[in-house]
Structure formats: structure tokens, C-alpha cells
Amino acid sequence: MKLQFYKYQGAGNDFIMVDNRENVVNHHNSRLIQHLCDRRFGIGGDGAMFLQNVDGYDFEMVYYNADGKPSSMCGNGGRCIVAFAKFLGIIDDETEFLAVDGPHYAKISAEGNWVSLQMTDVNSITSDDDAYVLNTGSPHYVTLTEGLKDKNVYKEGYAIRNNDTYRAEGININFVEPTDNGYFVRTFERGVEDETFACGTGVTAVALAMAKHNNITGQITTPIKVLGGDLTIRFNYDGNTFTDIFLEGPAEKVFEGDVVLKD
Numbered sequence: 001m002k003l004q005f006y007k008y009q010g011a012g013n014d015f016i017m018v019d020n021r022e023n024v025v026n027h028h029n030s031r032l033i034q035h036l037c038d039r040r041f042g043i044g045g046d047g048a049m050f051l052q053n054v055d056g057y058d059f060e061m062v063y064y065n066a067d068g069k070p071s072s073m074c075g076n077g078g079r080c081i082v083a084f085a086k087f088l089g090i091i092d093d094e095t096e097f098l099a100v101d102g103p104h105y106a107k108i109s110a111e112g113n114w115v116s117l118q119m120t121d122v123n124s125i126t127s128d129d130d131a132y133v134l135n136t137g138s139p140h141y142v143t144l145t146e147g148l149k150d151k152n153v154y155k156e157g158y159a160i161r162n163n164d165t166y167r168a169e170g171i172n173i174n175f176v177e178p179t180d181n182g183y184f185v186r187t188f189e190r191g192v193e194d195e196t197f198a199c200g201t202g203v204t205a206v207a208l209a210m211a212k213h214n215n216i217t218g219q220i221t222t223p224i225k226v227l228g229g230d231l232t233i234r235f236n237y238d239g240n241t242f243t244d245i246f247l248e249g250p251a252e253k254v255f256e257g258d259v260v261l262k263d
């Protein structure tokens with residue numbers, strides 16, 4: 001069977017995208033997803049997404065991590081699937097779609113390559129030693145550090161992600177360093193089990209955790225630099241709950257093609 005796919009990236013977090021409105025692919029097949037995401041023997045990607053029809057929304061986003069397992073929410077993936085929906089002519093400049101963590105509103109530029117995605121509200125941040133732990137649609141561990149440019153993010157991220165607390169469920173590890181006008185963030189991503197060039201729910205978690213850390217409340221805009229580019233998070237914080245959270249940045253189609261799937 002020949003499968004048409006599209007490759008997208010949002011700040012270097014890259015994804016395989018399939019228009020599955022006709023349900024041509026039975027994606028509940030972790031070996032298939034792992035193979036598609038394999039950077040040597042497959043197409044390559046941090047994850048794979050299937051755009052599907054669903055009542056009440058413009059479309060449904062079904063997301064798998066590169067390890068082939070169904071995942072929690074993917075922020076950069078959500079921005080990329082909005083760009084994909086516009087490319088397919090399903091939407092114009094805004095949308096309401098359904099993801100694993102519920103409905104999401106998003107706006108997209110006329111050119112179709114810049115997306116502002118609303119994330120679910122967050123009303124709980126806990127501490128783990130000197131780190132913050134919160135869920136922005138995916139679980140995140142946020143820790144301030146120095147010398148981030150030279151840090152061995154794979155080694156240090158792997159160790160925390162696989163410690164006694166987090167080994168079972170996994171968690172994404174975000175290392176953050178203040179910059180002149182925001183933060184520099186590098187992330188070890190669960191389900192990729194490696195550092196990615198950006199993590200959308202991760203930089204969202206960092207922006208919220210830093211507002212708490214610095215006791216800043218009100219309407220906040222946080223610019224964040226990642227290996228793959230720049231993202232911006234806008235939100236409101238009243239000292240307890242984070243609302244009107246938007247993750248904003250580029251979402252680009254890189255190439256399209258088709259792959260023959262062994263039956």
C-alpha cells in the first residue's frame with residue numbers, strides 16, 4: 001500500500017503528517033510508527049500525526065511519539081497540524097480542533113507558516129528539589145541551569161527521566177537559562193528519548209514556571225530561544241492559575257512524498 005505523507009517542522013521539532021480523513025491508515029501499530037519515524041530506515045521524525053474527521057470540530061489530531069506509542073499533547077505538532085489543515089484547504093485563518101487533551105483554538109497567518117495555538121489552562125505547579133513539575137498537555141520537569149550551551153542534555157536529561165520518580169510514566173526534561181530578553185531552553189523529550197530541537201509544551205511549561213519563580217503576575221509574554229529557532233508564549237497568571245495560554249511560532253512544510261507500506 002502506498003502512503004502519501006507530508007513532513008512539517010516547528011522550530012526544528014519535526015513531524016510526519018498524514019491526511020487520514022478517509023481512514024486509509026490503521027495507525028494503532030507502533031512498529032509502523034517507529035519505522036516511519038526512524039531517521040535511517042524510515043522517513044524520520046520526532047513524531048507522527050494523523051489528521052482525521054471528528055464531529056463538532058474542524059479535524060482531530062492523533063499524535064504518536066517516535067517510539068510508536070500514543071502520546072500526550074504536542075504543542076509544536078499542534079501548530080504544524082494547523083498549518084497542514086490550511087494547506088489542505090480545510091480551514092482559513094482560524095480553527096477549533098480536537099486533540100488528546102481536549103479542544104484547541106488556533107490562528108494562522110495568511111501565508112500559512114506562523115501559528116498561534118491556545119494551550120489548556122494550568123492550575124498546578126509542584127516542586128521537585130530545585131525543579132518545577134507541571135503539565136501543559138504533556139508532563140514537564142523544568143530546572144534552571146548555567147552553561148546550557150555546553151551541557152550534555154542527553155546524559156543529564158536521560159538520568160532524570162529514568163530516575164525512580166519518573167521512570168514508569170516518563171517526563172520531559174527542560175533545562176532553562178535566562179537571556180537578556182527571555183530564556184534559552186533545551187529539552188530531553190519523552191518518547192523520542194533524546195534531545196529535540198524544540199518542545200512546544202516544554203517551552204510553555206518553562207514560561208509558566210519562570211513567572212512563578214520570579215513572582216510575576218498579569219498578562220505576560222515570554223520569548224524563548226531553542227536550538228531550532230524562536231518561540232513566544234503569551235499567557236495570564238493570577239498567582240494561582242495560568243489562562244489564555246498561547247504558543248506562537250513558525251510551522252513549515254518541508255517536503256511531501258509517498259512511502260510503500262508492507263501489508
Ligand SMILES: N[C@H](CCC[C@H](N)C(=O)O)C(=O)O
Nearest residue numbers: 074075076138191199200201
Ligand atoms: N514527547 C512529548 C509529547 C510531544 C511534546 C513536544 N513535541 C511538544 O511540542 O509539545 C511527551 O511524550 O510528553
